[in-house]
Amino acid sequence: MFKYGFELAEHCQKNGLRICDVAVSHEMQVSECSREEVFKRLKKRRNVMYSACHSTLHNPVSSVSGLTGGDASRLYRYSGEGSPLSGDTVARAMCYALSCFEVNTSMGPIVACPTAGSCGIVPGALFAAAETLDISEEALLESFATAAYIGMIISKNATVSGAEGGCQAECGSASAMAAAALAEMQGGSPQQCLDAAAIALKNVMGLVCDPVAGLVEIPCAKRNASGVAGAILAADLVMAGIRSMIPFDEVVSAMYKVGRMLPEALRETAKGGVATTPTGLRYKKQVFGE
Amino acid sequence: MSSSSSSLFDVLGPVMIGPSSSHTAGALRIGRAAGMLCQHIRKAVFYLHGSFAQTYKGHGSDRALAAGILGMQTYDPDIKNALDICESRGIAVEFVPTDLGEVHPNTVKVVLTDDQGVEHSLTGCSVGGGEVRIVDIGGFATSISGEYAAIVTKHQDKVGVIKNVVSAISDAGINIVSINLSRSQKGKLATAIIEVDSPVDEDSIQRIRTIDKMVDVLAIKSF
Numbered sequence: 001m002f003k004y005g006f007e008l009a010e011h012c013q014k015n016g017l018r019i020c021d022v023a024v025s026h027e028m029q030v031s032e033c034s035r036e037e038v039f040k041r042l043k044k045r046r047n048v049m050y051s052a053c054h055s056t057l058h059n060p061v062s063s064v065s066g067l068t069g070g071d072a073s074r075l076y077r078y079s080g081e082g083s084p085l086s087g088d089t090v091a092r093a094m095c096y097a098l099s100c101f102e103v104n105t106s107m108g109p110i111v112a113c114p115t116a117g118s119c120g121i122v123p124g125a126l127f128a129a130a131e132t133l134d135i136s137e138e139a140l141l142e143s144f145a146t147a148a149y150i151g152m153i154i155s156k157n158a159t160v161s162g163a164e165g166g167c168q169a170e171c172g173s174a175s176a177m178a179a180a181a182l183a184e185m186q187g188g189s190p191q192q193c194l195d196a197a198a199i200a201l202k203n204v205m206g207l208v209c210d211p212v213a214g215l216v217e218i219p220c221a222k223r224n225a226s227g228v229a230g231a232i233l234a235a236d237l238v239m240a241g242i243r244s245m246i247p248f249d250e251v252v253s254a255m256y257k258v259g260r261m262l263p264e265a266l267r268e269t270a271k272g273g274v275a276t277t278p279t280g281l282r283y284k285k286q287v288f289g290e
Numbered sequence: 291m292s293s294s295s296s297s298l299f300d301v302l303g304p305v306m307i308g309p310s311s312s313h314t315a316g317a318l319r320i321g322r323a324a325g326m327l328c329q330h331i332r333k334a335v336f337y338l339h340g341s342f343a344q345t346y347k348g349h350g351s352d353r354a355l356a357a358g359i360l361g362m363q364t365y366d367p368d369i370k371n372a373l374d375i376c377e378s379r380g381i382a383v384e385f386v387p388t389d390l391g392e393v394h395p396n397t398v399k400v401v402l403t404d405d406q407g408v409e410h411s412l413t414g415c416s417v418g419g420g421e422v423r424i425v426d427i428g429g430f431a432t433s434i435s436g437e438y439a440a441i442v443t444k445h446q447d448k449v450g451v452i453k454n455v456v457s458a459i460s461d462a463g464i465n466i467v468s469i470n471l472s473r474s475q476k477g478k479l480a481t482a483i484i485e486v487d488s489p490v491d492e493d494s495i496q497r498i499r500t501i502d503k504m505v506d507v508l509a510i511k512s513f
Binding site for chain 2: 001023026027030031038041042044045048063064065103104105106107108109110111112113114115116117119122144145147148149151152155156160161163177213214215216217287288
């Protein structure tokens with residue numbers, strides 16, 4: 001595989017390929033399987049994600065801790081009745097992301113993408129955009145492959161673990177993966193895809209991982225909603241012809257360095273950020289007692 | 291993930307039951323490893339250490355561990371009902387927050403009792419992303435990830451024992467992935483952990499049992 005985004009973009013440009021073409025060929029090679037088999041595996045994950053993105057829209061569930069639940073259906077109802085300022089696509093993407101996340105916190109099946117804590121962002125953004133743009137099922141599966149390839153490059157050069165790099169590494173990476181896929185879905189060039197990823201990641205640079213009570217729940221659900229919005233905005237910016245002034249590879253490297261600079265208290269230990277606010281601590285007591 | 295053989299599905303996956311890969315998926319896999327040691331489980335006690343001890347309720351680690359001993363997979367929607375399923379099958383389940391000493395922050399010791407009253411124990415660590423390491427099985431010090439099947443032997447530290455174990459495995463046409471040897475003291479009790487590409491058949495395990503200076507043999511499937 002290509003270690004860096006710039007190598008990937010050069011290769012695509014020279015050979016007239018999209019990132020998804022490179023991603024699918026890569027998978028055929030490492031898994032020693034046919035194109036059909038790769039799509040079969042993509043489809044299997046797509047089905048789990050689709051179900052998670054829709055299941056709590058009409059049937060609210062409570063999280064295992066009892067702290068949260070029902071937000072996806074609240075937003076879904078509001079989107080249907082009112083007219084959300086963020087617009088139809090963003091609102092729907094947030095509904096899907098919240099639903100997916102609520103399935104996660106209520107112990108339902110999800111696809112870690114790249115992690116369980118950021119599982120709503122890529123499917124939420126991609127399903128909503130695919131509906132708005134009316135793209136084919138095959139193109140949707142291709143866009144998941146593109147998102148995954150961007151995630152692989154980030155993993156290779158940085159980290160997607162909150163404990164290692166903070167929330168920017170989890171939800172930020174997911175948002176970058178989604179942004180690239182959304183740009184490609186709209187016919188953006190590989191360079192535009194990388195620019196979209198770079199912008200999405202830059203916009204959450206330094207975001208800390210501060211889970212209340214140590215649970216993957218508060219503030220993670222809302223950061224999944226925010227992650228889809230960030231991805232869609234980044235894709236809109238690049239499709240308008242706006243470039244990322246800092247190249248993707250350098251943004252990834254900067255994100256990793258920022259992650260290393262974050263104190264341990266802000267890397268999934270629940271020792272800082274909103275986790276140690278008076279209300280955050282009260283929630284902790286509510287779940288675990290004294 | 292750092293090798294050039296990374297798969298798209300390392301990022302787009304695994305398919306799992308949330309909310310936390312290390313507290314739910316990892317916990318389940320440790321439970322499943324323990325469940326393979328014991329037929330007809332009547333009682334299960336989980337000694338939870340560190341982060342497991344603090345957050346097991348909110349992360350559903352309790353249900354995941356119970357699901358594991360029932361043999362469920364990490365994506366089984368029934369995981370959330372595992373405690374009820376245990377109860378309906380007459381398996382008494384108990385969770386004991388404790389301090390297991392100098393171990394990984396996410397460690398659990400599982401003690402299962404079968405219908406004959408025999409105890410089977412296993413200790414595992416959930417090391418992140420659903421990956422686990424089994425560090426002790428019934429007093430055998432191990433280091434098993436579950437990615438491969440494994441043979442664990444307890445034997446006298448004498449010339450030729452390992453050669454005979456390896457021969458038995460090769461004669462069965464099974465490829466060895468890794469061999470890890472340790473001993474308490476020269477010439478005394480030693481342990482070999484041999485990971486293999488495919489499970490070792492019962493006949494070959496019997497052959498390994500009869501090797502001179504062999505004390506005990508354990509066959510672990512991948513989990």
